Ligand SMILES: Cc1cc2nc3c(=O)[nH]c(=O)nc-3n(C[C@H](O)[C@H](O)[C@@H](O)COP(=O)(O)OP(=O)(O)OC[C@H]3O[C@@H](n4cnc5c(N)ncnc54)[C@H](O)[C@@H]3O)c2cc1C
C-alpha cells in the first residue's frame with residue numbers, strides 16, 4: 182500500500198500571524214510548522230503502512246522553509262518526501278495549489294491512497310483534497326473520523342451534526358481525515374536521527390511540467406483586496422456596587438439595547 | 441524547534457540556542473512537548489499525593505527513545521552525551537523526579553548492564569528497558585552506608601554454582617516498581633554487581649513514604665533475604681567500587697544539566713510573576729530589589745548551563761574526568777537550589793503552593809544535592825584532585 186500524504190507548512194499560531202503587503206499570508210517573519218491538523222493524516226498513513234506494508238511519501242508545496250513540514254513527517258516515520266518549491270508559486274490560490282499537488286502526485290507515481298488533513302490551520306478552506314481528487318480523477322472520501330482499508334476499498338465515517346455517514350470508495354482514492362481519527366505520535370529521538378538519512382526530493386514547476394502562467398498570485402482566480410486586523414477587545418466597564426449596583430446594571434443593559 | 445528558554449527576554453540574554461546543534465534543539469523541543477502534554481499538567485497533584493504513574497511514564501519515555509538514549513546498540517538510540525544532557529535538562533525543568541526516573545533507568549541500571557554485563561544479560565534486559573517495558577533500579581546505598589558505599593554489608597555468598605544474597609538497600613529510586621535490580625554486594629572477592637529479577641524469592645521492596653522531597657518519584661527500601669541467583673547473574677569482570685562509581689559518573693553528568701533545568705523553570709516562573717504581580721501600585725518587577733534578584737539568578741543559570749555544555753563537549757570529545765563532573769554536580773546543584781528558593785520569595789504566598797514550580801523544585805533539589813554524592817563529597821573529590829591529599833576519612 183503506497184500512500185502520499187499532503188502536508189502544509191503554516192505559520193505557528195502561537196506567534197504573531199499577519200499579512201504581507203500583497204495581502205498574502207506572511208510566511209517570512211514568523212516561525213512555521215507542519216499544520217497540526219495534518220499530523221492526523223500522517224499518523225493515519227503510518228498506521229496503514231504499518232499494518233499493510235508499503236511506503237509513505239510526504240508531499241508539500243511551499244517556500245524553502247516548508248521543507249520543515251515534510252521533515253516532521255519523516256521524523257514521525259514517513260519513508261521519503263517531496264518538496265515542490267518555485268518562486269512562481271508564491272501567492273497561489275487553492276486551484277493552483279491543487280494543480281501543483283496533483284502533478285507532483287502523478288510524478289511520484291500513482292499511489293494507492295492520497296491522504297490529506299481536514300483543513301490547513303492558516304487558509305483553512307478544506308477544499309484542496311476535493312480539488313486534487315477531481316484533477317486526478319479519483320474517488321474522494323473526505324473529512325472522515327475513521328478509516329479502514331480492506332479488499333481494495335477504503336471505508337470511513339463522516340460525522341456531521343445531524344447524521345453519521347459511512348463512505349466507501351475503491352482504491353486508488355483520495356481521503357481527508359479529521360482530528361478525531363487518531364492520536365498522532367510524537368517523533369521519537371530515533372525518528373529524528375533516522376529522518377536525516379531519508380531522501381527529500383526537491384521539485385520545481387519545470388520538473389512537473391506546470392506552466393508558471395497557471396499559478397502564483399497574479400494568476401489567482403480570486404484576489405484578496407484588503408485585510409484589516411481585528412481590533413483588540415475593549416476593556417469592559419466595571420460597576421462598583423454602592424447600593425445601586427442592580428439599577429446601574431439594568432441601565433447598562435438597557436443602554437446596549439440588550440433588554 | 442523551540443527556544444532554549446520559554447521566556448523570550450531570558451532566552452535572548454542567555455544566548456544558549458546558538459551553542460546547541462540542531463539535534464540538541466530538536467530533542468529539547470521533543471521533551472518539552474512530551475512534558476507539556478503528559479507531565480506538567482499532573483505535577484501539582486502527583487507532588488501533593490506523592491504518587492507517580494511510573495510504568496505509564498516509562499512507556500512514554502521509552503517510545504520517545506529517551507531511556508538509555510546515550511548508549512549504543514541493544515535498542516538504544518546512541519545519542520551524544522550532550523544531547524542526553526539536554527534531554528535531562530528539559531525533563532528536570534518539569535520535575536527532578538521525572539528526570540530521576542530517566543537517570544536511574546538509563547545511566548544507572550542500563551548503563552551498569554551495558555558496561556559491565558555479559559552478552560546474555562545485555563540481550564535479556566537492555567532492549568526491554570530501552571522501550572520502557574521493563575523498569576530497572578540501582579541498589580548501592582544502605583541504611584548505614586551512603587557517602588561511604590565501600591562499607592556496605594550486603595553480602596553475596598557462593599553456594600555451589602549459585603549465589604545467595606542477604607542485606608538491605610535504602611533510598612532506591614524506582615525500587616518498588618522495578619522489574620530488575622542491579623545490586624552491589626560484598627563477596628569473598630571484593631564488591632561485585634548482580635542482576636536481580638525482582639520476582640526472585642526473598643526479594644522485597646517497600647516504598648519509602650513521608651518524603652518532603654522528590655515526591656513525584658518512587659523511592660524504596662530493598663530487602664534481600666536468602667535471594668538465590670544462578671551463576672550467570674553476576675557481572676563477569678568488574679570488581680571493587682570501580683563498578684558502581686563508573687555508573688554514578690554517568691548519572692551525575694545528567695544532573696549537571698538537569699539541575700539547571702529546574703533553576704531555569706523557577707526563574708521563568710518568577711520573571712512572569714514579577715511582571716504581572718502589582719505591589720504598592722506597580723509591577724513587582726519594577727523594583728530594584730526584585731531586579732537585583734532576577735539579574736543575579738540569571739547569572740547563575742547562565743554560568744551553570746555553560747559549565748554543563750563545557751563538560752558535555754569534553755565528554756563527546758577527548759573525554760571528561762569524574763573530578764570534572766564533580767565540578768558541575770557541586771556547582772549546579774548548589775546554585776540551582778539557591779535560585780529555586782530565591783524565586784519562591786518573589787512569588788510571596790503563592791510561592792508556597794505547588795501550583796507554582798519554585799517550591800517544588802527547591803524541595804526536589806534537596807534530594808538532587810544529596811544523591812549521586814553530596815556537595816561535601818564533591819568538595820572532597822575536588823580537594824583531592826587539587827592537593828593530592830584524600831580527606832575522605
Ligand atoms: C485571507 C486569505 C484569503 C484567501 N482567499 C482565497 C480565495 O478566495 N480563493 C483561493 O483559491 N485561495 C485563497 N487563499 C489562499 C488559499 O487559502 C491557500 O493558499 C490555498 O493553498 C488553499 O489551501 P488551504 O490552505 O485553504 O488548504 P485546505 O484546503 O484547508 O487544506 C486541506 C489539506 O490540503 C493539504 N494542503 C493544503 N495546502 C497544501 C500545500 N501547500 N502543500 C501540501 N499539502 C497541502 C493539507 O493536507 C491540508 O490539510 C486565501 C488565503 C488567505 C490567507
Ligand SMILES: Cc1cc2nc3c(=O)[nH]c(=O)nc-3n(C[C@H](O)[C@H](O)[C@H](O)COP(=O)(O)OP(=O)(O)OC[C@H]3O[C@@H](n4cnc5c(N)ncnc54)[C@H](O)[C@@H]3O)c2cc1C
Nearest residue numbers: 578579580581586587611612613654807811812814816832
Ligand atoms: C530521593 C533519593 C533517592 C535516592 N536514590 C538512590 C538510588 O537509586 N540508589 C542508591 O544507591 N542510592 C540512592 N540514594 C541514596 C543517596 O545516594 C545517599 O543518600 C547519599 O549518597 C548520601 O548518603 P547518606 O544519606 O547515607 O548520607 P551520609 O553519607 O550519612 O552523609 C550525611 C552527611 O555527612 C556528610 N559527609 C559524609 N562523609 C563526609 C566526610 N568524609 N566529610 C565531611 N562530611 C561528610 C554528607 O555530605 C552529609 O551531609 C537516594 C537518596 C535520595 C534522597
